[in-house]
Amino acid sequence: MGVSKRTVELMKRYSWFADATEGRRALEEKLGADGVIDLSLGNPHVDPPREFRSALVDVVEDDPEGAHRYMSNAGFMEAREAVAEQASRDRGAEIPPECVLMMYGASGAANVVIKALVDKGDEIIVVSPHVPEYPLYVDNHGAVPVAAPADDDFLPDLDAMNRAITPNTRAVLINSPNNPTGRIYPEPVLRALCVLLQYKERDFRNAIYLISDERYRNAAYDGVKVGDVLQMHANSVVLGSFSKELAVGAERVGYMLLNPRCDYRQDLMMACATLIRTLGFVNAPAIMQRVVTKLEGVTANLDVYRENRNALCDALEKYGYKFIRPEGGFYAFVESPVSDEAMFMKLLEDEGIVAVPGSAFGRSGYFRLAFCVDPRTVERALPGLKRAIERAKD
Secondary structure (H helix, E strand, O other): OOOOHHHHHHHHHOHHHHHHHHHHHHHHHHHOHHHOEEOOOOOOOOOOOHHHHHHHHHHHHOOOOOOOOOOOOOOOHHHHHHHHHHHHHHHOOOOOHHHEEEEOHHHHHHHHHHHHHOOOOOEEEEEEOOOOOHHHHHHHOOOEEEEEEOOOOOOOOHHHHHHHOOOOEEEEEEEOOOOOOOOOOOHHHHHHHHHHHHHHHHHHOOOOEEEEEOOOOOOEOOOOOOOOHHHOOOOEEEEEEOOOOOOOHHHOOEEEEEOOOOOOHHHHHHHHHHHHHHOOOOOOOHHHHHHHHOOOOOOOOOHHHHHHHHHHHHHHHHHOOOEOOOOEOOEEEEEOOOOOHHHHHHHHHHOOEEOEEHHHHOOOOEEEEEOOOOHHHHHHHHHHHHHHHHHHHO
16 A cells, blocks of 8 residues: 555545535536635635735845855744734734744644644644644644533633643643634633643643644734733743735745743744754745745735625524624634534535535534635625525425
């Protein structure tokens, strides 16, 4: 067999992506490309801001000697300084550049920090529903992913978290604004979670890190604030990305913020810088590092997504779907009108709509709709969503 058994098993666990791809291809053959309404992937529709293009031109034209050589694995110091300055301003607390590492996207950062923290058999807790890849990232490095189900409001359930934490727990991985639910974890919930982690640290006499994936931080709507875990828990790490806020997902540039108050801070920084190299990333893309240095405070026009959210959610409510209106991010996580999730996904496919089943996120009985699309795509989806729930209730 050419592919390892472990990889075959991984591919089975990630089959939703292949299923969505195949489903879209089959729909295109049946309905034509124009007949397919793809609400499956969080691939930003809006263009990068003009400032991004201007900065890219400036960087390419200003091509000093050595600009394309290897750099420190932690990234260009000027990029780390720019990220530190922006993060300090946003969070109201100083983040020194020495606590910033430039990363190959937030996903690359997640793999780096998990690898740095775990030995074989250690545990990383993820709140479900969760980003589909989270358990795979944990498994990549010989650790055990442990799901702590969210409560009925899709917020961390402290009782479930308390039961999930063991002496083998090395970290808790959260995502707010959340994919797939769109929830922004309220500050009191985050504080209570951090108090629990600190209690468990004292009980087990070892650090338990809070890894906060904040790649959607700038996609928060209606004035809802994203809490700052760096001020709540000393052993905390923030993962960030420019993919969403600048609409440049393919450029793979992100960063990691390590809490200046973190235990073993210097050791962890050195470990992560080393692992950027040994995991094969080597460094974040040089040109993109130089570009984002020029773009402090600049974002793409995310108002389009807020308007899409409103149009989609207003219609879903009118049609009788059950869901919690997303406070941030790019997605709505909707309860299936029938207990058989697969059956309702088929009803959506009959309408030409491609969505992602809730089972991909560790929560069956739901489906995810992405609204980071052309407004016309949302508009085209509404009649089919209405017909699908009507058929489900017949």
